[in-house]
Amino acid sequence: MITTHSSPREPLSKAYEAAAVEERLYRWWEESGFFKAQVNPAKKPFTIIMPPPNVTGQLHLGHAMTAAIEDALTRYHRMKGFEALWLPGTDHAGIATQMVVERELAKQGSSRHAIGREAFVKRVWEWVGTYGGIIEDQLRRLGASCDWSRKTFTLDEGPSLAVRTTFKNLYERGLIYRGERITNWCVTCRTALSDLEVDHAEEPGALYQIRYEFADGPLPDGRTGLVVATTRPETLFGDTAVAVHPDDPRYEGLVGKRVVLPVTGKHIPVIADEAVALDFGTGALKITPGHDPNDFETGERHHLPIVNVLNPDGSLNEVAGPFAGQERLAARKALVARLEADGLLEGVTEHPHSVGHCQRSGDIVEPIVSAQWFVAIKPLAERALEAVRDGRTRIVPERFEKVYANWMENIRDWCISRQLWWGHRIPVWYCADCAHVTVSIEDPAACEGCGSAYITQDEDVLDTWFSSGLWPHSTLGWPQKTADLDYFYPSTVMETGYDILFFWVARMMMMGLENVDDVPFQTVYLHGLVRDADGAKMSKTKGNVIDPLESIAEYGADALRFALTTGTTPGNDTRLSPARLQAARNFTNKLWNMGRFVLAALDEADDLSGWEGPGLDRTHPEDRWVLAKAQATAVAVNAAFTELQLAEAQRVLYEYLWSTVADWYIELAKVRMRAGDQRPRKVLAHVLERCLRLLHPFMPYVTEELWQHLKDRLPDPGDTPVSLMLASMPDPVGRLGQEAVDARLTGEAPAVEAMETVLDVVRSVRNVRAEFKIDPATPLDAVLTVSGDEGVLRAEAEAIRALARVGTLSFASDGAQAPAGAVKLVVRNVAVMLDVGAGVDLAAERARLGAEATETERYLRGLAGRLSNEQFVEKAPAEVVERERARLEDGQARLERIRQLLTELG
RNA sequence: GGGCGAAUAGCUCAGCGGUUAGAGCGCCUGCUUUACACGCAGGAAGUCACAGGUUCGAAUCCUGUUUCGCCCACCA
Numbered sequence: 001m002i003t004t005h006s007s008p009r010e011p012l013s014k015a016y017e018a019a020a021v022e023e024r025l026y027r028w029w030e031e032s033g034f035f036k037a038q039v040n041p042a043k044k045p046f047t048i049i050m051p052p053p054n055v056t057g058q059l060h061l062g063h064a065m066t067a068a069i070e071d072a073l074t075r076y077h078r079m080k081g082f083e084a085l086w087l088p089g090t091d092h093a094g095i096a097t098q099m100v101v102e103r104e105l106a107k108q109g110s111s112r113h114a115i116g117r118e119a120f121v122k123r124v125w126e127w128v129g130t131y132g133g134i135i136e137d138q139l140r141r142l143g144a145s146c147d148w149s150r151k152t153f154t155l156d157e158g159p160s161l162a163v164r165t166t167f168k169n170l171y172e173r174g175l176i177y178r179g180e181r182i183t184n185w186c187v188t189c190r191t192a193l194s195d196l197e198v199d200h201a202e203e204p205g206a207l208y209q210i211r212y213e214f215a216d217g218p219l220p221d222g223r224t225g226l227v228v229a230t231t232r233p234e235t236l237f238g239d240t241a242v243a244v245h246p247d248d249p250r251y252e253g254l255v256g257k258r259v260v261l262p263v264t265g266k267h268i269p270v271i272a273d274e275a276v277a278l279d280f281g282t283g284a285l286k287i288t289p290g291h292d293p294n295d296f297e298t299g300e301r302h303h304l305p306i307v308n309v310l311n312p313d314g315s316l317n318e319v320a321g322p323f324a325g326q327e328r329l330a331a332r333k334a335l336v337a338r339l340e341a342d343g344l345l346e347g348v349t350e351h352p353h354s355v356g357h358c359q360r361s362g363d364i365v366e367p368i369v370s371a372q373w374f375v376a377i378k379p380l381a382e383r384a385l386e387a388v389r390d391g392r393t394r395i396v397p398e399r400f401e402k403v404y405a406n407w408m409e410n411i412r413d414w415c416i417s418r419q420l421w422w423g424h425r426i427p428v429w430y431c432a433d434c435a436h437v438t439v440s441i442e443d444p445a446a447c448e449g450c451g452s453a454y455i456t457q458d459e460d461v462l463d464t465w466f467s468s469g470l471w472p473h474s475t476l477g478w479p480q481k482t483a484d485l486d487y488f489y490p491s492t493v494m495e496t497g498y499d500i501l502f503f504w505v506a507r508m509m510m511m512g513l514e515n516v517d518d519v520p521f522q523t524v525y526l527h528g529l530v531r532d533a534d535g536a537k538m539s540k541t542k543g544n545v546i547d548p549l550e551s552i553a554e555y556g557a558d559a560l561r562f563a564l565t566t567g568t569t570p571g572n573d574t575r576l577s578p579a580r581l582q583a584a585r586n587f588t589n590k591l592w593n594m595g596r597f598v599l600a601a602l603d604e605a606d607d608l609s610g611w612e613g614p615g616l617d618r619t620h621p622e623d624r625w626v627l628a629k630a631q632a633t634a635v636a637v638n639a640a641f642t643e644l645q646l647a648e649a650q651r652v653l654y655e656y657l658w659s660t661v662a663d664w665y666i667e668l669a670k671v672r673m674r675a676g677d678q679r680p681r682k683v684l685a686h687v688l689e690r691c692l693r694l695l696h697p698f699m700p701y702v703t704e705e706l707w708q709h710l711k712d713r714l715p716d717p718g719d720t721p722v723s724l725m726l727a728s729m730p731d732p733v734g735r736l737g738q739e740a741v742d743a744r745l746t747g748e749a750p751a752v753e754a755m756e757t758v759l760d761v762v763r764s765v766r767n768v769r770a771e772f773k774i775d776p777a778t779p780l781d782a783v784l785t786v787s788g789d790e791g792v793l794r795a796e797a798e799a800i801r802a803l804a805r806v807g808t809l810s811f812a813s814d815g816a817q818a819p820a821g822a823v824k825l826v827v828r829n830v831a832v833m834l835d836v837g838a839g840v841d842l843a844a845e846r847a848r849l850g851a852e853a854t855e856t857e858r859y860l861r862g863l864a865g866r867l868s869n870e871q872f873v874e875k876a877p878a879e880v881v882e883r884e885r886a887r888l889e890d891g892q893a894r895l896e897r898i899r900q901l902l903t904e905l906g
Numbered sequence: 907g908g909g910c911g912a913a914u915a916g917c918u919c920a921g922c923g924g925u926u927a928g929a930g931c932g933c934c935u936g937c938u939u940u941a942c943a944c945g946c947a948g949g950a951a952g953u954c955a956c957a958g959g960u961u962c963g964a965a966u967c968c969u970g971u972u973u974c975g976c977c978c979a980c981c982a
Contacts, residue, residue: 293980567919579931586944597941770948871962
């Protein structure tokens with residue numbers, strides 16, 4: 001038996017204790033099946049496919065950010081009546097996971113090669129079995145309401161079938177091909193990489209000028225050779241030509257000559273190619289088709305041979321002669337020394353340049369030529385580009401649509417084969433007898449071409465992102481035509497960090513359109529990176545990492561979620577500091593204590609007659625005021641959700657709850673409740689309950705816990721299911737229409753305005769008290785002079801007296817007069833005369849009021865100027881003009897009051 | 907070499923065409939006020955980077971400049 005809350009009448013702890021609430025509630029939610037979604041034609045679907053974290057990963061703030069946003073969206077739409085599916089999963093993360101297990105093996109003095117492929121893969125599965133579930137439980141701690149019954153792993157049967165089906169389809173359409181191409185090679189990971197997996201960084205380097213001697217001896221002008229410039233001298237063993245620009249006068253007549261490759265004595269031709277820059281280096285370019293993408297193309301144009309100089313581990317191979325076996329950077333040093341000794345090194349200049357590094361290992365990436373599998377991506381990219389251009393998929397923030405388009409327009413074929421053992425093995429079999437290539441979804445027993453049984457499967461696995469790219473449809477059952485796919489696809493929102501826009505989002509767009517013939521999601525929401533308090537990227541080596549689990553333990557999951565998603569905007573990085581976590585924690589505590597107060601108020605009520613009656617008594621100005629603002633808050637929160645402005649939704653709720661309800665309404669209610677008025681108890685319960693619903697998507701735990709205590713004691717029970725997460729979202733727009741919400745049209749504007757005046761009067765008295773350093777306990781007598789209706793001020797007299805500590809409050813209209821030494825100030829249309837006892841400096845008073853008059857005059861001049869401007873009155877919306885007129889009137893009334901006081905002062 | 911973002915109170919950031927520009931933190935002055943010191947009340951603090959322009963109206967839109975940051979790109 002799971003208890004939903006800490007027992008109805010047990011006193012609540014003075015401070016909110018997240019740890020006492022979170023685990024219990026989560027277990028209850030999950031075991032009750034509240035997170036589950038199913039095909040339901042009666043409802044509209046709302047789908048988010050969770051970006052699958054690495055299966056061996058640990059929760060970091062990026063995940064926490066993702067979870068906070070996606071859970072808020074999911075819970076909100078669930079409460080809005082959508083069939084909300086948030087589908088979790090994990091990614092096998094090829095290189096990352098394999099490296100982790102390889103490191104383990106290395107510690108034991110073993111290696112994957114020592115134990116062999118089968119044993120190694122088994123070992124990784126064991127690892128996944130042990131550590132694979134950790135991140136799921138960490139997501140649970142955040143309160144993630146995802147449907148765990150649908151949890152998927154990229155290597156599961158379904159996604160694997162999707163991978164093989166996609167591979168075969170693309171192969172048959174000619175969009176997947178195998179080719180000898182130049183690709184990025186990581187010598188640490190010993191695998192090819194896609195262009196995206198290479199990070200470029202500007203680094204100090206050197207440009208070596210090396211003389212290649214003419215094979216036929218010196219020229220008539222005395223030159224003995226050509227000088228080439230290179231940053232990677234060790235690749236010279238792979239040079240198969242030297243290229244000059246055809247119009248370069250320095251090298252006129254040299255094309256066709258042969259030069260001698262240093263060390264090896266090999267002869268290579270001088271060729272002419274327009275791609276050579278005249279103004280860089282020496283104008284003579286060594287061509288190494290095996291180790292430079294540009295040279296590879298030049299080589300193709302000139303039919304040059306390709307020479308590979310590197311072993312897979314980054315050491316030089318046998319073509320390097322005496323340098324064979326040396327690691328590439330060591331070889332570089334040794335070769336430079338040798339060239340110098342041979343008198344072939346013409347010079348060395350400093351040359352900072354961009355160097356590619358493997359995203360995973362950090363090692364310098366080497367371009368090499370090898371047989372790899374590629375996706376001919378252009379046709380897929382065109383459709384993906386079109387889908388964003390025509391708005392079928394929208395990217396938030398919009399500026400990333402340009403980034404996306406730019407990448408899609410310049411996309412290059414995608415190298416998808418990896419020389420790893422952990423991943424989806426490429427579904428290709430080579431025949432030993434007929435050389436036929438069999439591509440098959442099922443493991444074939446024989447060659448498709450000749451029936452030979454001597455077939456062997458391709459050794460490589462696919463890029464992890466290949467399976468990730470299928471995620472939005474492979475998790476829903478594709479390639480089967482499932483009801484899930486039909487109902488939940490395309491997903492509503494894809495929410496993830498902007499750093500994987502190309503890696504993942506772009507690939508999902510292409511693959512989704514290709515496989516399902518529809519976009520994978522309607523909206524892409526990109527959040528920024530979480531940085532430390534100083535704006536630095538968090539990293540273990542810097543030691544500035546905030547561990548989300550520690551934050552949850554210290555501040556609570558609600559606080560962490562709130563801190564991560566408040567005061568931030570999509571696509572912009574955000575800084576998280578303990579200060580922000582504290583502020584969020586304080587808010588949860590504030591809410592908790594408001595709840596405690598309201599619950600106590602309900603307990604203490606000695607007469608709640610009419611409690612069950614329909615709706616609330618809305619006659620009292622305080623109640624009308626707080627209810628009108630509650631309504632406006634609900635409207636604003638719903639509007640913010642529509643625009644995916646989660647920070648705004650939370651800001652509005654924070655402000656309403658703290659600044660309106662806690663700071664004022666509760667204090668006002670106390671006054672009336674002490675006098676025996678029961679109505680505020682109902683209003684409090686109602687308002688708090690509405691806010692708990694609105695806030696629940698962001699702070700699921702504290703809101704649910706309070707709601708459980710509150711739900712059976714509501715004045716207007718209406719819709720009270722067993723859990724807050726199943727309750728409906730207050731949405732006045734939906735029910736009443738936008739116009740009806742507008743305070744002016746509902747007739748609430750006068751009540752709201754009048755109450756604001758009351759609050760200002762209270763503030764002004766407090767202000768004077770502080771200014772004159774009057775003890776807070778000393779009551780001050782006050783006289784009010786009101787221009788206009790003073791009904792609300794009279795109705796609120798007790799409130800003013802209590803909150804402002806006024807002794808006798810009287811009205812000038814009753815003939816009351818302030819004593820000669822009273823401090824006089826003007827609040828809106830009210831003059832407040834405060835008896836502060838003896839000793840008011842008349843001159844200072846005159847100066848203060850004079851300054852106020854001047855300021856008000858300046859303000860009024862601005863307004864009057866605007867209103868006397870024909871253009872303004874003509875062109876500005878009537879609403880704006882009207883508002884300015886009203887302001888002018890109010891301001892004039894105020895100015896009059898000030899002037900009158902000045903006259904009285906003499 | 908292209909592209910993007912940021913520049914608003916001491917700090918971190920909202921606001922992105924219509925009040926005399928806001929919040930949190932920090933700062934100053936007071937408070938054991940029976941929900942909360944994770945709190946309450948009051949206060950100080952901003953030529954919204956700079957220069958032009960569009961507009962009845964600009965922190966907000968446009969152009970340029972400066973300073974940071976990021977992304978993309980095969981310059982040996």
